[in-house]
Amino acid sequence: MRVLVKGAGVAGLTAAFELAARGAVVTIAEIRHGLGGNASWMAGGMLAPWCERESAEQPVLDLGHDAADWWDAVLPGHVTRAGTLVLAMSRDAGELNRFASRTSGHRWIDEDEIALLEPDLAGRFRRGLFFPGEAHLDPRRAMAALHEKLAGSGVEFHFGADAQYMTGFDREIDCAGMASRDDRLRGVRGEMLILHAPDISLSRPVRLLHPRLPLYLAPRADHHFMAGATMIESLSTGQVTARSMMELLNAAYSVHPAFGEATIVETGVGVRPAFPDNLPRVESHGRTVAINGLYRHGFLLAPAMARWAAELVFDSDKPVELADETDGQRRSA
Amino acid sequence: MLELYGTKLASRLLLGTAQYPSPAILADAVKASCASAVTVSLRREMAGGRGGEKFWSLIQSLRLHVLPNTAGCHSVKEAVTTAKMAREIFGTNWIKLEVIGNHDTLQPDVFGLVEAARILCEDGFAVFPYTTDDLVVAERLLEAGCRVLMPWCAPIGSALGPVNVTALRSMRGHFPEVPLIVDAGLGRPSHAALVMELGFDAVLLNTAVARAADPVGMARAFGKAVDAGREAYRSGLLEPRDVAVPSTPTIGQAVLQ
Numbered sequence: 001m002r003v004l005v006k007g008a009g010v011a012g013l014t015a016a017f018e019l020a021a022r023g024a025v026v027t028i029a030e031i032r033h034g035l036g037g038n039a040s041w042m043a044g045g046m047l048a049p050w051c052e053r054e055s056a057e058q059p060v061l062d063l064g065h066d067a068a069d070w071w072d073a074v075l076p077g078h079v080t081r082a083g084t085l086v087l088a089m090s091r092d093a094g095e096l097n098r099f100a101s102r103t104s105g106h107r108w109i110d111e112d113e114i115a116l117l118e119p120d121l122a123g124r125f126r127r128g129l130f131f132p133g134e135a136h137l138d139p140r141r142a143m144a145a146l147h148e149k150l151a152g153s154g155v156e157f158h159f160g161a162d163a164q165y166m167t168g169f170d171r172e173i174d175c176a177g178m179a180s181r182d183d184r185l186r187g188v189r190g191e192m193l194i195l196h197a198p199d200i201s202l203s204r205p206v207r208l209l210h211p212r213l214p215l216y217l218a219p220r221a222d223h224h225f226m227a228g229a230t231m232i233e234s235l236s237t238g239q240v241t242a243r244s245m246m247e248l249l250n251a252a253y254s255v256h257p258a259f260g261e262a263t264i265v266e267t268g269v270g271v272r273p274a275f276p277d278n279l280p281r282v283e284s285h286g287r288t289v290a291i292n293g294l295y296r297h298g299f300l301l302a303p304a305m306a307r308w309a310a311e312l313v314f315d316s317d318k319p320v321e322l323a324d325e326t327d328g329q330r331r332s333a
Numbered sequence: 334m335l336e337l338y339g340t341k342l343a344s345r346l347l348l349g350t351a352q353y354p355s356p357a358i359l360a361d362a363v364k365a366s367c368a369s370a371v372t373v374s375l376r377r378e379m380a381g382g383r384g385g386e387k388f389w390s391l392i393q394s395l396r397l398h399v400l401p402n403t404a405g406c407h408s409v410k411e412a413v414t415t416a417k418m419a420r421e422i423f424g425t426n427w428i429k430l431e432v433i434g435n436h437d438t439l440q441p442d443v444f445g446l447v448e449a450a451r452i453l454c455e456d457g458f459a460v461f462p463y464t465t466d467d468l469v470v471a472e473r474l475l476e477a478g479c480r481v482l483m484p485w486c487a488p489i490g491s492a493l494g495p496v497n498v499t500a501l502r503s504m505r506g507h508f509p510e511v512p513l514i515v516d517a518g519l520g521r522p523s524h525a526a527l528v529m530e531l532g533f534d535a536v537l538l539n540t541a542v543a544r545a546a547d548p549v550g551m552a553r554a555f556g557k558a559v560d561a562g563r564e565a566y567r568s569g570l571l572e573p574r575d576v577a578v579p580s581t582p583t584i585g586q587a588v589l590q
Contacts, residue, residue, distance in 0.1 A: 055354050056354065057354065057355075098544075101546070102546060185387075186356070186387030186388060186391070187384065187387065189384070211490050211540075212490075232385075233385045233387075233388035234384040234385045234388075235384030235385070235386075235387070236384035236385075243405075274355075275357075276355065276356045276357040276360070276391065277355045277356075277357035277358070278354065278355035278356075278357070279355075
C-alpha cells in the first residue's frame with residue numbers, strides 16, 4: 001500500500017513510522033523547507049500526562065501514559081525518565097495544594113528532597129510535588145532522529161512540496177495541523193524562549209505554578225533551557241510580545257536568580273491546532289485519515305494517534321472513531 | 334428584572350471566559366449557569382484581537398450579551414485604546430473598564446479609572462467600572478457618567494469572598510438606585526449568595542468556575558446561589574438577635590388538660 005503523509009510535524013512523523021512498520025510504502029510531503037518552524041518544533045517535549053491532567057481531561061492521560069515507552073523504543077537514548085518537579089513561590093503555596101488535588105501520580109517532597117533531586121534549587125523552595133513517572137525529550141533532536149530513521153528505512157521525504165500535486169497513492173494521512181482546512185480547528189498561540197544559563201543545571205522539567213501564568217523550564221543539552229509557554233486564543237505567528245517575554249523571564253528568574261544572567265538564544269512562536277474540547281481526533285473520510293487537534297500535547301499524544309491512524313488504514317472494517325470515544329469520556333468525566 | 338444601560342438581563346450572573354480547560358467546557362459551563370452575559374478579554378486572551386476570530390465566533394455562538402473588558406491595561410491611554418478596539422471587534426458599546434494599579438495584586442488604579450471612565454462615557458460607551466468599595470471613588474465614577482458600578486469584594490482570583498461586608502453594605506445603602514455588581518474575589522457559591530442577600534444586583538466571576546475541578550457543576554452551583562440570594566433578599570431576611578426567640582410561643586397557650 002502506498003500512503004502519502006501530509007505534514008512532517010510530530011503527528012506526521014509518528015504516523016509515518018507506524019505505517020511503515022506495518023509495511024506501507026510511505027511518502028511525506030511537507031510544505032515547509034525543513035523540519036523547523038511548526039508547532040512541534042516549538043514544543044516543550046514533556047511527556048507529562050499526570051501533570052497535564054490538572055487542566056486536561058482524562059483522555060489525555062489515558063492516551064499519553066505510555067508515550068515515553070513509545071519514544072524510548074523508537075528512539076533509544078532520547079527519552080530522559082527523571083520525572084517532573086512542580087514548585088510554587090511561597091505566596092502561591094495554595095496553587096500547589098490545588099495542583100495536587102487535581103492530579104495523581106505524585107508525592108509531596110520537602111526542601112531536602114528537592115535539593116537531592118535538583119541541587120541547584122537547594123534552599124529555594126520549602127516543598128514541592130514530584131511526579132516520578134514522567135519523562136521528557138528534546139523535540140528538535142527527536143524529530144531530526146526520527147526523520148533520519150524513517151529516511152533510512154525507505155520513507156521518501158519531499159520538503160517544500162505541495163501535497164495537492166502529488167498523486168498515485170492508495171491512502172492519505174492529513175497531519176497538516178493548522179494548514180488542514182477543518183472549520184472546527186482554532187489556533188492557540190504559544191510563545192517560548194530558549195535560554196542558555198551556564199550556571200544552572202536541571203535534570204528534569206520544572207513547573208512553576210502561578211495563578212496567572214504557569215511556566216515550565218525544560219532542560220535541553222549543554223545548560224540550555226526552554227521556557228514556555230503562553231496560551232493565547234490567536235492564530236497570529238507574529239513575534240513574541242514584550243509582556244509575554246517579561247512574564248516568562250520573571251518566572252524563570254523566580255525559579256533561580258541565575259536565570260537573570262542567562263542569554264536569550266531564541267524566541268519562538270507556535271500555533272497549536274485545537275478542537276473546541278482541546279482533545280485530539282483521528283477521523284476517516286474516504287481515502288483520507290486525518291490526525292489533528294493535538295493542541296499542547298503533540299509529543300505526548302502523537303504515538304497513540306499514529307497507532308489509531310495506522311489501524312484505520314490497515315483495518316478499515318474496524319470502526320475506530322476516536323472522536324466519539326473521547327467525546328463519551330468527556331461527558332462521563 | 335435586572336436592567337443595565339437599558340438592556341434587560343434574565344439572569345443576575347455574569348461569567349468570565351478565561352482559563353477554562355477548553356472552549357467546549359466553557360460553553361457547557363455558561364449554559365449550566367444560565368448566565369445572561371459573558372466577559373471577554375481582548376488583550377489577555379486574544380492577543381489584542383489579532384487572529385482570534387475563531388475564539389470570538391465560539392463566544393458569539395453562546396448567544397449572550399458580551400461585555401468586553403480592558404483586562405491587563407495599566408494606564409488610561411491603554412484602557413481607552415483597548416476599549417475602542419473592543420467596540421469595533423465585538424460590535425458593542427459595553428465595556429468593563431479595568432485600569433490596573435498594581436501588577437501583583439491587580440488592584441484597580443482608581444484615579445486612572447475615573448479619568449478613563451470620563452473619556453469613555455463622553456465617547457458613548459456604557460462603562461462598567463471595576464472599582465474598590467470606596468464610596469468617594471464610586472461618586473466620582475457616577476459623576477463621570479457611569480450608570481453601573483462593579484466593586485470588588487476581594488482581590489481578583491483570590492477566592493476570599495467578601496472581606497469587608499460592612500463596606501459592601503454601606504455601598505448598597507449609599508447608592509440604592511445604581512445597579513451594583515460584585516466583581517472579583519468570589520470563591521464559593523455561598524459568597525455569591527451572601528452578596529446577593531445584601532441586595533447587590535448581580536455578580537461577575539470567572540476563576541472560581543473556570544478553575545474548579547468540574548467547571549460545569551460549579552457554574553450550575555453559582556447560578557443557583559445567585560438566584561437563592563436574590564430571592565432571599567426580596568423575601569425580607571430576619572435580622573439577627575442576641576437572644577433566643579422560641580418559634581412556638583409558650584405563654585398564653587391554651588391549657589387543654
